[in-house]
Amino acid sequence: MSRQTLTAILPQKAEAVLLTSPHNLRYFTGFSGGEGVALLCEDGGYLFVDSRYTTQALEETTDVTVIEIHAKNREEILQKHLSPLKSIGYEEGQLTVGAFDGFLKFAPKSDWIKLSQDLEELRMVKTEEELNCLRRAEAIGAEAFLAVLPQIKIGVTENEIAAEIEYQMRKRGSSGTSFETIVVSGYKSSMPHGKPDYKKIENGDFVTMDFGCVYQGYCSDMTRTVAVGSITKEQETIYQTVKEAQVQGLSTIRAGVLGKEADFAARKVIEDAGYGAYFGHSLGHGVGLLIHELPNLSPRSETVLKPNMVVTCEPGIYIPKLGGVRIEDMVCVTEDGIENLTQVPKDLLIL
Ligand SMILES: [Mn+2]
Structure with missing residues (x-):
């Protein structure tokens, strides 16, 4: 570099x-x-x-x-x-x-x-060389996630899933994790940044996995939530609301838009569905050599998005005791929209 x-x-x-x-x-x-x-x-x-x-x-x-x-x-x-x-x-x-x-x-x-x-x-606007590192970092995370999916089942612990994700990323060229891997299930999925432990996956759990790797110094970041066994109608509604908010956020991100406008677009979907009180954090953040850098996509961000900024879009709904859902992609801002670096499906997956 x-x-x-x-x-x-x-x-x-x-x-x-x-x-x-x-x-x-x-x-x-x-x-x-x-x-x-x-x-x-x-x-x-x-x-x-x-x-x-x-x-x-x-x-x-x-x-x-x-x-x-x-x-x-x-x-x-x-x-x-x-x-x-x-x-x-x-x-x-x-x-x-x-x-x-x-x-x-x-x-x-x-x-x-x-x-x-x-x-x-x-450091906000990335060079092509940096973008290539970020693309590869995110692809490593995506490949690892898809490799680990078949292992997510009732009885497996959060720790085991976290270890598998990290192992699969390492095997694919990651030099380490970009932050402590989050795997939270069931009632623990209501903690946006909870820590994996010996809790076993149970029937009806949401399992939220938020993780990233480092490739040539550059960080990746993605989150997927899957369901295991049989889930309730309300869980399904929560998932679909987060997914719609995430898609709305993504479709708002483009050069010229303010950080807060992207946040607002996603937040509105969650508020309109009646879950506004359960989405406490910002929509997203910049990613590069650090896992959290500028620009922020927060309700207060006045930053004008520019081509080749790389940001996350990660709305969530977290209901204490019941559980939570977050879906996160990492995208590169372009003149007329985004290049989505996270090539992983986000339809509700019930394992
Ligand atoms: Mn993130």
Whole structure:
């Protein structure tokens, strides 16, 4: 991945920007080692890494100077490069207070400027190279889900299903999960982010599976809910309502639409069906190097969607004690609609 440009914020907002988070290091320098300090200015900059990463950093970066640091020279090197700067942008959303203090001492008189939001905005519109990673990541999740479906039956535990999903993703090229796999069944499916445990699948359960993998640094995200055994008329109504809301949300997403407009379109379906009180979260979020990034599809989001933004569309209805349903696709925004990266059927599946 070649280095993405920082010229939208440098040098107007700061003379240089200090990066330490793995995703921003990767995005703005190409270095995927996860641990290092980058100090970037308009026309290049430095990447400080320890000896574990020197070879990798030299291989992966092109327009930054890689400097190896170790315990003895670290302070001296950071002092030398940070102290002359008048203003330094930093990731206030990523650094701990302790880590920030550790950098601040090298340039106590400089202006330290919070740039987390700006950096995240720069990552919103994906390049074709990034889109290919996201497409493949989502395809891995879809293939894994289809492979695991036959194993979902009465008596199997949530833990077993979660383990199978992760195993199937790993076998297909995933380097890990993009978040903790959610498999919740029966009454537990009313917890949108519940954790899988030893609960066994029972007759009449909804089973909600929300999971994702990481492929070449990029995250995937999808949710499907299936039913097991015989379900009630109300469960069927809940499922069809969520599905209709999800389809409405998807059909609203396109370039030029505000995040909140997509949220509204889906939410209206659920409200009109009388379940508005049971859909508490936002419709969706951006996905990229992080599982949750901009733009948000929330009731308050004023972000104008642009081509090549990648977002999720994931309405749900969650009724305490009874259960819940969520259906989530990950899509790429296009000029006149979407490219749906989640090629998995969403009709009610009763196993
Ligand atoms: Mn999601």
